[in-house]
Each structure stands twice: as structure tokens, then as C-alpha cells.
Amino acid sequence: MPSSSSTFPVTLVSKTMIFPDQKSNLGELKLSVSDLPMLSCHYIQKGCLFTRPSIPINSLISVLKQALSKTLSFFSPLAGRLYTDRNGYIYITCNDAGVEFHHAKGTTLFIRDVISPLDVPWFVKGFFCYDKTVSYQGHYMPIMAVQLTELADGVFIGCSVNHAVTDGTSFWNFFNSFAEICKRISDNCCNQSIEKITRRPDFTRETVLNSPAVLRLPEGGPKVTFNENEPLRERIFSFSKEAIMELKAKANNFQLNAGDFNSAGEIMGKQSNDKYKPIPEISSFQSLSALLWRAVTRGRKLPASKTTTFRMAVNCRHRLSPKLNTLYFGNAIQSIPTYASAGDVTSRDLRWCAQRLNENVKAHDDETVRRFIKEWEKDPRCFPLGNFDGASMTMGSSPRF
Structure with a gap:
């Protein structure tokens, strides 16, 4: 502090x-x-x-x-x-x-x-x-x-x-x-020895994530790739459950009727990658992400031909085959980029942007995870922080993916 x-x-x-x-x-x-x-x-x-x-x-x-x-x-x-x-x-x-x-x-x-x-x-x-x-x-x-x-x-x-x-x-x-x-x-x-907890972590390291590749770093470690002292405004946006469901309905092209919102089911879906939904659909979080992608791109006033990047940090535990234990301890995430021109993002509708994100998330399967790993092993590197081209944004900290 x-x-x-x-x-x-x-x-x-x-x-x-x-x-x-x-x-x-x-x-x-x-x-x-x-x-x-x-x-x-x-x-x-x-x-x-x-x-x-x-x-x-x-x-x-x-x-x-x-x-x-x-x-x-x-x-x-x-x-x-x-x-x-x-x-x-x-x-x-x-x-x-x-x-x-x-x-x-x-x-x-x-x-x-x-x-x-x-x-x-x-x-x-x-x-x-x-x-x-x-x-x-x-x-x-x-x-x-x-x-x-x-x-x-x-x-x-x-x-x-x-x-x-x-x-x-x-x-x-x-x-x-x-x-x-x-x-x-x-x-x-407190006087009793606590022998177990409800969700004991799994420290297994015999997985595809364990690699012989060596990450070479400069003396003293990696350098910060942006100006930490530059003023940064952090804004809080709050969305009601009704607004989120309206976004989701719009992205999926269906009519939302009164009483359709099942808050318990929606929360369960968030915690479990929507496995409670029997049919493929654009999730509420992907719908919200599409809204933010469009709003930020519009606010940046980028040239129509400028390529924008929307990155999502996705959980790989359930995407691998065989699956990792859901309680696997450590990082098991990859950053998925979705690309589109500023003109497409701002001129097309919410559903178009949401579909691009949804398709990328669904396509990130075992084969894709392993391909990302092989690509990293060819060129081991740290994650670059910052917005180098002024046209990127990253969505993280959501269990929804």
C-alpha cells in the first residue's frame, strides 16, 4: 500500500x-x-x-x-x-x-x-x-x-x-x-485440526502445460512495457440484470418476454461456462463484451480501415482433452484475439460483433490450446502489457469463458 x-x-x-x-x-x-x-x-x-x-x-x-x-x-x-x-x-x-x-x-x-x-x-x-x-x-x-x-x-x-x-x-x-x-x-x-476443505486444489504438473521450453529473461526480470506513471482513469460501469438480458436477447435475435429471466440459472451458467444451456447461443457476457467493443471503438474515432483487437482471457481447464481438474492450481488460461476493422465494429450491429467473439470462444478447443502452446514454445515470451496500436482492448477476470 x-x-x-x-x-x-x-x-x-x-x-x-x-x-x-x-x-x-x-x-x-x-x-x-x-x-x-x-x-x-x-x-x-x-x-x-x-x-x-x-x-x-x-x-x-x-x-x-x-x-x-x-x-x-x-x-x-x-x-x-x-x-x-x-x-x-x-x-x-x-x-x-x-x-x-x-x-x-x-x-x-x-x-x-x-x-x-x-x-x-x-x-x-x-x-x-x-x-x-x-x-x-x-x-x-x-x-x-x-x-x-x-x-x-x-x-x-x-x-x-x-x-x-x-x-x-x-x-x-x-x-x-x-x-x-x-x-x-x-x-x-479453532481448537480442532482442520483436515480438509470443500475444494482442495490439485497441484498436478504432468500436463500439456508443462513444457521443456525456457523463457530467457534479462537480468532483473522483464521490463514493464508501458508508462506506469501516466495518469489512468478507471471507470466503473454497472449493468442491471434486465439490461444484460436485453443485450443477450438482441445478440441472439430472440424476443425477451416478461418472466423469461432466470437469475439462478444465469448465475449457474456464469460459474460453469454455460453448461446448463442445452443449445449453443451467444452468452450474456459475450453480448456485453460486444457492446463494449463497439462503444470503445466508436469513442476512439479510429479510421474505418484500422484493425481493432478484442482479447479475452479464457479458461483452458475444460477445453483440453483429457480435461484438467477444475481445481488445477496455477494458470490455465490463454488470451484469444478477435480481429475486425473499426469500420465493421462500428457500422455493423451488436449481433455481428457478438458472433465474432462467440465463434472464437467455441473454436478454442483442445487442438487450438495445443497449437497456442506450440507457437509459444517456438518463441517463449512474456505477456506484453499496454495498448501499443491504440486499437486493442482486453476482457479478463470472468469465469464465463
């Missing part, structure tokens, strides 16, 4: 190292072809905002620390460090080196200050550790950190985790397991 000052509303109170409550027996995990490109990416930052709990803050901190220690015993790579061997291969050494736990205060801030603005408030950066930290730095600093920030009427629990170690799917499995163990401790089970 940013250093404390008289003007910044979030100040650090304490910093503690948390270690797994049981020693790891995993040893080393080699970074895969899906992990390695993420060494140039910043740490993932995710968190949850809550109203102020009924228990004292010190009691909450105690529960969080105990639960974090117990959860790390099931997710020991998160308590490890990265290291590179003499051949250039990069590993996670599960050495129980620990993670950081920060306690911070922003008691002049209210929940409304966080959620009311249309833009992400500037002080939200202070809710997370390791802001602007690149994942390669996991060689000499913790792979993860958790921060509890007190607000005037609430608390924020933020987690920063190395993107070369985990993708969003694995991260949320950790976070949900952390919450599960917090609840057990709060229910007075």
Missing part, C-alpha cells in the same frame, strides 16, 4: 508474517507455459467490502490470521517463493517462507465513499499491498499478501497475489477456502 502521509486517508498500523500451520511436503512446482508469460504482469488485486462486523477489530484480525495460516497449509505454493535454476527454468519452491498480513486504517472513509463514485476512488490503491509490483519479483518477496483495512462503517479485505503462480480461478478457490476456514474458526472450531 502507499506510504502513510497526512493527506492519504489509509495508514498502515501493523505488518505480520503468516506461515502455514503445517509444513509443506510439495517441494517444487515448475512454472508452466501458462504461468511464465505472467511474470511481466502485476500482482492480482482482489478484495471484498463488508459492513463493520459485530466483533471487535482485534478479534477479527485474530480470526483472519489463524484462518490464513490454516488455509496456507492447503495452498502451500502461496507461502513459497520463485527461483530460477542454472538452466533457466523457473519454479515455485514451497518452502513455507510465509505471506504478509497488513492491518491498515482508513477510518475517515465510509462505504459510500468506496461504492458511490463512477470512477474507482484514488484511495482504493491503499487497500492493497504490492501495488505496481511485477510478478517476477516473487523471486525475492512474498507471493501473496492480505490486508485488512478498517473504514468508519466497514472493513475491506484485500488480497494481492502473484499472477505467475495463480490465475483468477485458482485465486478465488483460495479466497473461498479462506472464507470457509474463517467461518469454522468463528463457529468455535
